[in-house]
Amino acid sequence: MNSLQLALALLARDLRERYLSTFAGFAWVLLTPVLLLAIFSFVFVQLLGARFGSRVGGDVIAFLALGLWSWHAFADAVARGTGALAANSSLIAQIALPRVWLVLVPVLGAVIIQTVSLTLVVVLLLATGKATLGPGWALALLAYVELLGIGIALALLLAPLNVFFRDVSALLPQVLTFWMMLTPIFFDRAQLKPAFAEWLLLNPVTPLIETLRNGILDGATPAAPLLVPGLVALGLLLLAWRVSPRFLARIEDFL
Numbered sequence: 001m002n003s004l005q006l007a008l009a010l011l012a013r014d015l016r017e018r019y020l021s022t023f024a025g026f027a028w029v030l031l032t033p034v035l036l037l038a039i040f041s042f043v044f045v046q047l048l049g050a051r052f053g054s055r056v057g058g059d060v061i062a063f064l065a066l067g068l069w070s071w072h073a074f075a076d077a078v079a080r081g082t083g084a085l086a087a088n089s090s091l092i093a094q095i096a097l098p099r100v101w102l103v104l105v106p107v108l109g110a111v112i113i114q115t116v117s118l119t120l121v122v123v124l125l126l127a128t129g130k131a132t133l134g135p136g137w138a139l140a141l142l143a144y145v146e147l148l149g150i151g152i153a154l155a156l157l158l159a160p161l162n163v164f165f166r167d168v169s170a171l172l173p174q175v176l177t178f179w180m181m182l183t184p185i186f187f188d189r190a191q192l193k194p195a196f197a198e199w200l201l202l203n204p205v206t207p208l209i210e211t212l213r214n215g216i217l218d219g220a221t222p223a224a225p226l227l228v229p230g231l232v233a234l235g236l237l238l239l240a241w242r243v244s245p246r247f248l249a250r251i252e253d254f255l
Helices: 003-020 027-047 058-082 099-127 136-164 167-181 194-202 205-218 224-248
Strands: none
Touching (some): 058 136, 058 205, 099 205, 136 167, 136 224, 194 205, 205 224
């Protein structure tokens, strides 16, 4: 069995252990978007009567859903990749597999599951008339790819670092939560004070979430906001490609 076949077998095992081993199995991937959209609808529309700029009622659900599921794909990839080496320390000396795959396998598992879930959310929004087909969908897809690129690069950089400094995995949930609060998921940046709204653009995830959401909901969105995050994603991937192998070659003595 070559490295690719072994990596695919590990990926299949990861997906099976996360979902198929439960009572409902893969059905949770189908049920979760429906259930959470129903909860959002009840809490934010019926109980809170939330208003997001010009988005009122059901449009709030579309606004929240696209931002939240996109963030979940990013955060889940980073979190699972960061802890992958420590979680699979017993495999490092037992299997002839490039160590980078031990990070990429759980990352790809998270990406696959979250992308399926996000796709179902988009289908539901399209079926209920909340999404608009248009050229903006291509840019929304590009924004999603850039978002995942940043997540994969961070996972590759943080996974070996977590081997040397175990505080990384302990601090990561707090960092991701703080990062999420500075990302326009639960709020519309257009409703903020202009100075603060501009500061939030320093967060490379901000234009990605906004482009993805606007592209799907409105069917049109500008391409310019994707330039800087795209360069960030490319730079982080190149850094991970150069730096990660050096760290991965030294981790065995620390596990």
